[in-house]
Structure formats: structure tokens, C-alpha cells
Amino acid sequence: MKLSKILKNGFLIVVACLALSACATSKKSTGQMQGDVYTGTDTVEYLASGVPDRVFFATNESVLTTASRETLRKQAAWLRKNSKITIVLEGHADERGTREYNLALGERRANAAKDYLMTYGISSDRISVLSYGKERPVDSGSNPLAWSKNRRSVTVKAN
């Protein structure tokens, strides 16, 4: 009984692994997502030449990816050069979550970006944070790629 249960669970885990890896490869093949983080440039705008305005997140995550950190370092360099500029970090979530939780998640994502900018010397006085939750998607699609574009923190010039 017990053994069969263990075997069964083991089998399930193997199947789940296969499903996940299959999934990941198919996502990679679109060329615009890594895992479920958006890596494309469709929706990206620029604060200055070579300074992208936004970073993207995995589902339900607020961890900055390597690419996000690179983008934020460029933003920090630009902000250091333009010391009068203040910014709003607008945090967003995709539509696949409850409204209130997503407001909190958007706030958490924007703060992840804020914390990183601060470690590169940008004073918190110059940064405000605004969460939109899932209220302002950039892509109105109901598919994984659209959702990946919508899970973002966007740096907006405030002055």
C-alpha cells in the first residue's frame, strides 16, 4: 500500500517535471519570454537613449532578473547624471490574480525596483511608488505572452 503510494507519487513527480520542461522549452521558442518573464522590447519605451523604462517579472514574483538589474543600473546612471529628475515607479500585475492582492503585488514590484536604484545611489526622496495592480495592462490579450508584458515596473519621469 505504502510502497505503491510512494511509487505513484514518484511517477507523478516525473510526469510533472516532463510537463514543466516541455512547457519551458515551448515558451523559450517564442523568443520573447524566458521562463515566464518577458524579454522582448515591444512595449518598452526609453527614458533616454539606451535607458529602457521598464522591467518585467515572473508570475507572482517581485524578484529582479539579471536583465532587470541591468536595466535598473542604466536608469540609475541616467538619474545620477540628471540629478534634478524625480521619478515614479509604477508597479503592475497581470489579470490572473484578485484585484486587492494584485495592488499589493504591484507595490512590492515597484519597491523591488526602488530598492535596487537606491543601492546605486539614488536617494529615496527622488522616487515615489505607485501601484496600479492589474488596472492598467499594456497588452489586452488573455494569453501568457500578454500577461508577461503586463507584469512590470515602469519608471516614469515625474517632473
Next chain:
Amino acid sequence: MKKFLTILILILIPVKSFGLIEVDITRGNLNPLPIAVSPLSIDEESRKNFQNILKKKNIGSEISLIVENNLKVSGLFNPLNKDAFLQEPDIANLKPRFEDWNLIKAQALITGKVSYVQEKLRVEFRLWDVLAGKEMMALAFTTVPNNWRRVGHIITDKVYERLTGEKGYFDTRIIYVAEEGPKTQRVKKLAIMDQDGANNKFLTLGNELVLTPRFNPTSQLVTYLSYFRNLPRVYLLDIETGTQEVVGDFPGMTFAPRFSPDGKKIIMSFAKDGNSEIYTMDLENRIVEKITNHPSIDTSPSYSPDGKFISFNSDRSGYQQIYVMKSDGSNVKRISFGKGIYGTPVWSPRGDLIAFTKLHKGKFYIGVMRTDGSGERLLTENFYQEAPSWSPNGRVLIFYRETKTDSKGKGFSAKLWSIDLTGYNERQVPTPTDGSDPSWSSLLSN
């Protein structure tokens, strides 16, 4: 309410309770009770007076239509086609010929009379048990003519209560967010309407984003989230006077507000530095208390009806799950352990159940569980739906549902839906525009 409506007479002919019809609302009702709603009779002079005031040709018939529609939408009753009625309304109200009503298979009959008395609307109605040939209830009241729709709702509440043994939910209103425009730039306004979709009124202009309005259970106050001046904050709105104020003085976003059951406190989340905690503010002395203390997202709080407990959702386990704690924040216990993530817990007004939203394998569910997390029951599955709100009698849930867009990102809509606690009787609630975030009021009368 009490200002406008005075119940004048309460004639309750004593009847033995056994043998009379009853409607069981605890199970899905697959055989709704056949009921005849005879148009309320009206004398010619009263009819003309009301036609002048209300621009309705026959206010008696209009009121009966409201009753009929309410009964039908409840799913528990089957109002019979009036074409088959043999007896004239005025005579039926005096003494029904039960054999005639029996012939068209009516088991219950509502009759009544409307008259114009000193510039007011006077209504009397009777509920009859056709099979037993007995009067079950008789009631009369007087109100200002403009309240005519509410008269229909109050009659329905009385009939529902008499036949099911539980309070009704028809003389109530829904506050919600009216939505328009493309999905990427939705314009949202607060709106309020009667429970049946009538008397829709917009309360804000749409200049700023507004979300999650909730009624105070004891007054005409509403709490909601507004992005006024791009500062998302919890506001308090008096829907009678239109006055608004920010709730508390928080240096950041406040959201997910709800009232305590006594209406004296607002419970909400405050987000700061990437962490959302639950706070309360006493509306009388403005004292703010921090209830949760955890570096995770703690939000969507909802009090138990006795005010002793709070349910909320938190991702402290890694994913969004439902927790219950004492109202002072102690004894936090996770109660949702099923597969998937759980959010938006709302405590039933009866105290025994918590309604929630669940996401599992890409589908959203509205469900209920006991307050210890046992007995989970999923009522409805869809592409996207969330945010249930209870009818005041705890028998019906209203929530909103969004559609999946097509490959071009077109075809988005958001609508209000209701479903019985039994899982039956799922219906779209009519709104003039798209709608979301519904909140059900308490009964306006009594």
C-alpha cells in the same frame, strides 16, 4: 427608510403552521413553487393620480411585475402567466376562488390593492395558500409615491420570509464599479442600483480610478479606493450627502477597505516598502491600530459578523492563502489547504461560512468553506471571476466575471453575476455598463 415608510396595519390571521406551503431554500430548488401574482387592483381615481405623479399607466400592475420578477430571479418560485388568471384582481383580493387558482396549478397566490390616500401610496397585499384555501399573511403600508419600486421589493421580502422562514434580500441595493472603455484604459465610476438593476446611479464622474466599494452594514456610508491625485487611498463616502473624506493619514497606499459589522471601524491594508499589513481605524476617535505584522502580503480582510474574528489572505506560505485570526491580530491560523491559491475571503452574515475566490490550473472559482477551512464547496468555475459579496440573508453571492479576450485582444467584458449558495441559479445581474467589485447592502427596511 423609517422616515418614508410607516407600516400601518399588521393583520396576521392566526393559522396553524402545519399543512401550509413551505419552500426549502437549503437545497438547489429544481421545482420552483408555482405562484400566481395577481396584479394589485387600483380604483380609477387613484390610478389617474399615480399616472400624473409617476408617469406609469397602472402602478398596481407595475408593482406586481416587480414582485413577479424578484420571485422568478430568486429561483425558488415560478410565477405563472397572467393570461391564465380567471379571477379579477379586485375580487381575488377580497376572496379568492381557490378552485380557479388550483386549476392553473398555483400553489400560492398574492393579491392586493393600491390606493391614493392623502398624496401617499397605500398598499395592502395578501398571501394565500391555494391548496389549503387559507390566508397566510396580510399586510398594509403607506409610503411616498416615489417609493413604489421599493414597495414591490418589500412585498417580495415578506412573501419570501413567510414561505421560506428566512429574511429576504430584495429591498436592498448593490454598490459596484461601472466600467467602460478599452481594457488598457478602463474608465471606472462608482455606481449604485437596486438589487434588481433598477435606479442605476453613478456616484463619481470617472475622472479618477475607483475600486472596491463596500457598504457600511448600518448606515448610508460607503468605503472605497480612489486614485484621486494619483494617490491610491481609502475613502469614505456618504451616499446621501455626497461628502467624501480620506480615511486616516497614511504615508502610502491604503486599499482593500471594509467596515466592521457594527459599522464603527474600517479595516484595510496599508502598503509600505513592499509590505502590506492590515490596519483598522475607528471612525469615531480616529485611532489607528496595526493588526498584522508579517513581511508578506496581508490583505482582503473581512470581519466575522460578531466582530470577534478577521479572515484575510496572505502569501506568507509562498502563495496566496486564507487565514483567520482574532480581531486583535492574535491566533493567526491558515484555513485553506486545498490545491491552488485562495483569496478574497468574506464571512457570511450567518457566521458559519467563508466565501472565497480560488485559482487552480488556470481556472477561477467562487466557493465556500466553513470558518475552520473544512467542507470546501466550489459553486462556479470560469476563466476569470472573483470578489464574492453576500446577500444580507447569506443565501446568495454576487461577484464579477471577466471574459477572455481573443487573439487580437478584443472581446473584453466585465459583468456582475449572482449564484445561490446551493450552487444553482447562476444569473447575470443587469447593469447599464460593464461592472465589477459588487457589494450588497443590508436590508433597507426593518
